[in-house]
Structures are given as C-alpha cells and as structure tokens.
Amino acid sequence: MPLKEKLPDSHLEENLVTFTNLLRKEGIPVSTTETMDALNALQQVNIASREEFKTAIQAALVKNRRDQDYFNRLFDYFFVSPETRAREEKKADAYKKEYESSLDQASKELKFKGEPLQLSSSELAQYSSLPTEQRKRLQDFMHKTETGVNVEEQFRPILESVVKSHLRYCRTNQNREQKEGGSSRSHNSGAIPGGGGSGPGGGSAALSEIDIQEITAAKLPEAEQLLQGLSKKLAIQIIRRRRSGPRSGPIDLRKSLRDNMRYGGTIFKLKHRPRRRTREQIVLLCDVSASMKHYSTFVIHFMHGLREAVRDLSCFSFSDDLENITPELKKRGGLQQLLDRVVRRSDTWGGGTNLGLSLQTLMEKYPDLLNSRTSVIVVSDTRTISLDYAIKELGRLRDQVRRIVWLNPLPGELWPEYRSVQSMSALAEMWPCNTISQLEAVLSGRL
Amino acid sequence: MAVNLTELKKGFDQVGYICNESTALTVFLTLSLQKPLLIEGAPGVGKTEMGKVLAEVLETDLIRLQCYEGLDETKALYEWNYQRQLLRIQMNRNLEQDQVKEEDLFSEQYLMERPLLKAIRAAERPVLLIDEVDKCDPEFEAFLFEVLSDFQVSVPELGTIRANQIPVVVLTSNNERELSDGLKRRCLYLYLDFPSLENEVRIIKARVPEVADRLAWDMARVVARLRQQTDLRKKPSIAETLDWARALVALKRDRLDGKLVGETLNLVLKTRADQEYFREEIGPEGIEDMLRRGGDGGEAARCR
Secondary structure: OOHHHHOOOOOHHHHHHHHHHHHHHOOOOOOHHHHHHHHHHHHHOOOOOHHHHHHHHHHHHOOOHHHHHHHHHHHHHHOOOHHHHHHHHHHHHHHHHHHHHHHHHHHHHOEEOOEEOOOOHHHHHHHHOOOHHHHHHHHHHHHHHHOOOOOOHHHHHHHHHHHHHHHHHHHHHHHHHHHHOOOOOOOOOOOOOOOOOOOOOOHHHHHOOOEHHHOOHHHHHHHHHHHHHHHHHHHHHHHOOOOOOOOOOOEOHHHHHHHOHHHOOOOOOOOEOOOOOOOOEEEEEEEOOHHHHHHHHHHHHHHHHHHHHOOOEEEEEEOOOEEEOHHHHHOOOOHHHHHHHHHHOOOOOOOOOOHHHHHHHHHHHOHHHOOOOEEEEEEOOOOOOOHHHHHHHHHHHHHHOOEEEEEEOOOHHHHHHOHHHHHHHOOOEEEEOOEHHHHHHHHHHHO | OOOOHHHHHHHHHHOOOOOOHHHHHHHHHHHHHOOOEEEEEOOOOOHHHHHHHHHHHOOOOEEEEEOOOOOOHHHHOEEEOHHHHHHHHHHHHHOOOOOOOHHHHOOHHHEEEOHHHHHHHOOOOOEEEEEOHHHOOHHHHHHHHHHHHHOEEEEOOOEEEEOOOOOEEEEEEOOOOOOOHHHHHOOEEEEEOOOOHHHHHHHHHHHOOOOOHHHHHHHHHHHHHHHOOOOOOOOOOHHHHHHHHHHHHHOOOOOOOHHHHHHOHHHOOOOHHHHHHHHHHOHHHHHHHHHHHOOOOHHHHHHO
C-alpha cells in the first residue's frame, strides 16, 4: 500500500526528502533512486516502530560503515517524537530569551557618555560569554576612559575599536582553549545539537574530518584504529597486481601443439606462457622533522598499520638524515612500545629537514630496495633545506622506481605558497592528507 | 518464495543462523524489494553464510560466484564452447555432409552458462551469492552493476536474455577496497559485526548442541576478550569459535580454564605471532582471572 494511503495526513515523504538533503549536506552521497528505495522500504515495515523505520531507511540510504555514525546522529536529531520536539522547542525558546536579555544587558554595560557602543550582536554575545572578572575589567576600563581628562564624544570610535579588538582577542583565546581542551570539532560542529560530543554518537566519521594535529589524546585510540584500517587498505591496493594488457604471456608453441594433438593437429586452442607475477616492494619514507612534529604520531600510526599489512615493507624516518626503522617496526608489540623505540631512541626525530641528503643516503645505502617494482610512499610537508639539491635527488629516485606517491599533510590551500610543493609535485603523485578522510580519499580513488 | 518477516526469522532460527532484529529486517527488505544486498564486515562474521542460509530458508538453489582478481565475463557470464564448435565443423567436413550453418554453431548446445547467466535463466528464483566482490577488478565491477540493475544480458548471437525471476542477490565484501558508488547505489546495505555475547552463546549452542551451557558462555567470553585486542593480526571468527567448541566437546570438557585455553589456543589464533602476543599480553593467567571473575558481558558489549 502506498505511504500516502497508509498515512494520509503525514508528511513522511517530504520529511524523508528533507532528511536525505541533510545527509547530503553532511557529505553522505544519497541518490534519488536510494531515496525512492527508502520510501519503498518503508512500505514494507511497521513504521510505528522506530527501530524498524530506522533500519529500513538506513539499509537504503547509507552504504558504508563510516557513514553510519553520522546517520545515527542525524536520525536521532531529525526524527524525534512530538513530545521531544515540544520539549526541545521550549528549551530553544528559553535559550533565545536568555540570549536576547544577555545582549540587552551587554548593551547597557558597554556605554560611553550614556549611549551604547556600536557593536554587532556577535560582539555583544562574545562580551556576555566572558567571565564576570573580565567583564568587570572592561567596564572599569571604559569608566576610566569616560571620566578621563579631555575625553570628548569624538573619542567614541577609538573606544569602540579598542573594545572590538579586545573582544576579538578574547574569542581567539577561547577558541584555542577549546581546541586544547578537546572540544573542537570539525566543520560540521554545531550542525547537530548535542551530536558533536565525545560520546559514542561522536563517531569515527567526525574524527576523520579533523585536522590530524588537532586529534586529542582521548580520541587517539579511535584514530589509531581508523588509521590501521586505512593503512591496510593502502597496502592491499598497492600490492594488488594490476591488470595491464593481455592476462597471459606469449604463445607457448610446444604446449599448444601437444595440447591440440587430440584434435588431429588442428590448433583449436592456443596455449600461453603464464605471465610472471612479481610482488611489489614498498618503501615508506616518513618525515619526522620538527616541522612535521604535529604529524609524528599520525606517521607512527600509519607505519604501524602498514607493518601489519605488508611484508615487503621497508620503513625509513628522515629529518637531517635517513634512519632505517624497519627492524623496529618488525618487532612485535603495541603502539606504545613502537613509539618508545622509534621516537625516543631515534637520532632523526624532531630535527631539521634535509630531504636531499636523506634521499642520497637511501640511494647509496639501499640500492637493492629500489627497482622497477618499487613504490615509494613519502609522508612529508616538503619543507626542507637545500631545496634544489632535494629536487635533484628526488628526480634521480624517480628514475629508479616505479612510482613515487607523496602524502602531504600541508593543507591544500597552502600549497601555492610553497615552491617546494610546486617543484616536488611535478616529480611525484602528490595528495593532501591532513585529515584521515583525505587520506581515505587518496586511497580509495587515486592509488 | 514470498515470506514475511516472522517466517524469515523462524527460518533463520531453524537453520541455526542467529542474528539480530535489524539484520533480519534488512534481509526481509531485500527479498520484498527485490534489490541486491551488499554485506560488509570483518572476515568470519557470517557474510557468506547468509547467502547459503537464505537458499536453505527459501528452499531454492544457491548459485555462487567467487570473485577474484582477473575474473572476467567469460568466467562469470557465459562462454562459447569453442572446442565443441570446432569439432562439429571438423566432423561435418569429414562426413562430407552439408556445410554447417553459422546459427547452428551459436545455439544453446554450445553455450556454456556461468553463474550469472545461470542465475538469470533459472526457472525458480535462486539465491545468487557473489562472494568477496571487493577482490574483483573495477572493470568487472562496472559490468556487474549493469547486470544487477537490469537483470538481463545480451549475447550477441542469441539476443537479449531476460531474467525469468529476479534472483535473490547477496554480495559480500571484506572492504579491502572501496566499491564503486554505482554498485552500492543498486544495493541495500548491511554491516555485520561480531555477535554480542548472548548471540555468540546462542550460535555455539545452535551449531554444536552437545556443548555444555557453562562451556558455551566461557568460550564466548574468551573470544570476545580476544576480539578486543586491536593488535591481533586476525581476530577469531565465528567459524573458529565453532571449531573450538567441537574440539572441546571431543575432549569431553564442560568448562574452560586458563590452562585449557593455552593448550587449545591454535584453534582460535591462527598465526604464530598472534599466539605469542596472547601469551605475552594476556596469558592463561589473564584468562583464568577473567573466567573466575565471571565477567558479565560488559567487555564484549564494548567491543561491539
């Protein structure tokens, strides 16, 4: 029975379309066909049951595990019972009233010569959010200014400008503290009230959108698991022998003749020599210099994941020079032991970057690792001393290996500002990867 | 073939496939909407089993296409029996009969059906299990989703063949690589996780009825504990739990202890590195301690 007949007065279809638009805004791709599938699915279930309703549209709309976290949060936010909605609306009204009265109060407190300062509502809100002490200090400052010698009405723009810059400064400080305190969220913070927290609903989806350097200690175990999964994917994708040209090798004449003897000598079926299949070698070069300090933990997680997945993996860390850390990675043990072995005992960790020298060392000391079957993955922000020397060495390396894939944690919008990025991206396949989801995009689409 | 949700759940119970409500509901929707079902999840959670069980519940044929790198249309859809065609030409020449006509050579008797064509032409609605679809090449995947959207194929010499019955299609993936949006769009999606502690006990008892209650609970707790270890290369699957249960029944044991777990460890942890890791990080003592405390399943619940 069509939904319209089943529920003549409901706005279910409209609501579902709005919900799919919301999913799209959050980056979950939902096609029209899938929306129709969801509607068809709803005809088959008891829509009075919240669980059945949710399962039905989830099966039709969300097609990977990662997006299910987002879906769950959006669903709980969007499809609420009338009672909950009424409660939320009441709360929102109360909040709105409180907000407006706080703006009024702020406007009253920030006066000069009896007239309020010309401040925007966001500036007034910023003032209201300040601790009492800070507000008091600002009021004192205004009072002193107002009662100062030769302070006239013309002084108003200057005072406004001072107050505005002070509020801006306070906002920047608050933002930084929030980030350090672990409450910073991705671009979609606030999109879902109550959904951006650190509870189970927070999910890996949000985590994968955060700049890696902002991942807090509390979220590290989750990020570690995510990264391990991703590095395993990367390993499988690269190792997978690619199909190029005919699957079989050249014709094997002897075998063809022998095999076709049963047909009286007529060649019915050609036999081919099997193509030689070779395993690829992966060489991972991780920049662990001071400029990459924020990404160091990420790099370690990444290597840890790759170690689990790939046997023919050689790992090197580099900053001032190259250091072979393959033996450390091959040792059994958790991530903490690995961090201890690689970071604390490493000679290269946190130094300056000399990519040219590091590459030269790689080519001189480990020539056996570099051949036409080798894929080199570089994780670095490209910042190095002796850039021209580094470019020359990178060119030399490129001639020796099958491909160089460069994962750059520098945000894409900053790339044009760096000559090193311009030059090196001409020699390697370079992809931005300052968030886990970017890394995943590189893995799923471009490698 | 038309089943309702209650019958489907009952069918699953009868064949010993224990699953949660949302899994059963998603499968039910697959059957009623006639859409393919894409199942993802860790190895050993019962993805392939779902295809087999569905065939059993629906009392129909299971047609299985195992995907691998290099799989192409000739292995998946159809191929002409070239040897037989050539033999026919030769025979005709030797017998000096009328020259063989081209249409005779490209007739049904020379057509070798592969799983996809077999499923499309089946008289009764079969279950088509396309296993480990993430292992096939992207080119084949593109071909596959064309077949799955229309359920018809064109054989140039024979024309278009339409499905008599739209098969029940179950695709499984270990998520080794991201599948294309086109394929995913055509399917309903189900993510299978490792079962909850209670469901694991039910599975053990359904599949190995001889197992003692206490033993089943002990095993489920130990397995849940092992699956929590993120550093294990391969987490124990349900199939391995069942093998372990059978082994313990054969050893006439009705409860677990740390020593026994240590002795039979190779049935659940299949690599030397994992076994060493277990001894270093948990050890028989750790298991003994956990079993003595008689965990309430909270640990397992967290790993879900």
